[in-house]
Amino acid sequence: MDAAEQVVLQLVGTPWAFLAVGLVLAVGSIVVFLPSQAMVVAIGTLLVGGQGGIVPVALLVVAATIGMVLGDLGLFHLARSADLGARSWFARPKVRKARESIDERYRAAPGRIAVLGRFIPMGRLTTNLVAADSGLDVRRFLLSCLLADAVWAAYCVGIAAATGAWSRDQPFLVTVLAVVASILLGLGISAVEKAVRRRSEAAAAA
Numbered sequence: 001m002d003a004a005e006q007v008v009l010q011l012v013g014t015p016w017a018f019l020a021v022g023l024v025l026a027v028g029s030i031v032v033f034l035p036s037q038a039m040v041v042a043i044g045t046l047l048v049g050g051q052g053g054i055v056p057v058a059l060l061v062v063a064a065t066i067g068m069v070l071g072d073l074g075l076f077h078l079a080r081s082a083d084l085g086a087r088s089w090f091a092r093p094k095v096r097k098a099r100e101s102i103d104e105r106y107r108a109a110p111g112r113i114a115v116l117g118r119f120i121p122m123g124r125l126t127t128n129l130v131a132a133d134s135g136l137d138v139r140r141f142l143l144s145c146l147l148a149d150a151v152w153a154a155y156c157v158g159i160a161a162a163t164g165a166w167s168r169d170q171p172f173l174v175t176v177l178a179v180v181a182s183i184l185l186g187l188g189i190s191a192v193e194k195a196v197r198r199r200s201e202a203a204a205a206a
Helices: 002-011 016-027 036-049 054-082 094-109 112-118 123-134 138-167 171-205
Strands: none
Touching: 002 123, 016 171, 036 054, 036 094, 036 138, 054 123, 054 138, 094 112, 094 123, 094 138, 112 171, 123 138
C-alpha cells in the first residue's frame, strides 16, 4: 500500500495523472483486478484537497470517462471477433438462459443496464460481453458506455469531493470507503431493478 500511495502522490499535480487514470481504466475493461476505482478516488481526493480548483477535477472525470469508453469498445470488438456465442461453455443451458434474459433487458435499455453494471463487481466486463453477444448496434453500445462511464467517473470524483475536506491527510481511507459504498450502491440498485422488473412481469402476466 505504501508503494501505491507514493506512486499516486507523485502523479498528482502532473499531466501524467490523467494519462495514467485513462490507461488503467482502459486496460481495466479486461484486467478486472486493477485498482481502477481506488486510483480515481485517491487522485480525486488529492486534487480536491489541492489548490488547482475545479479544472483538474473536471479533467479527471473526462480522462476517466475516455479511458473507460476506449476499453469498453476494445473489449466489445474483441468479443465479437472471438464469436463468444459459438463457444461450448457459452452455449450451456444455464448460461444460455441467463444470456437470453440479460440480452432482452440490455437491448431494451442498454444505458440503464450499463450504468448498473459499473457499480457491481465484474459488472463492467459482464455487460460489455453481453452487449457484444446480443448483437447490439455499435452506436447504441457507444452511447450506453458514454452514459455509464461518465456516471461512474462523476460518482468516484464526487465521493472524493464530498469527503476531501476532512480526509486530505488520509486519501486512501476515503478510497476504501468509496469502494465499499460503490459495491453497496450497486447491490441496492440491482435489488431495486429486479424488484421493479418482477413487478412489471407479474402485472403483464395478470
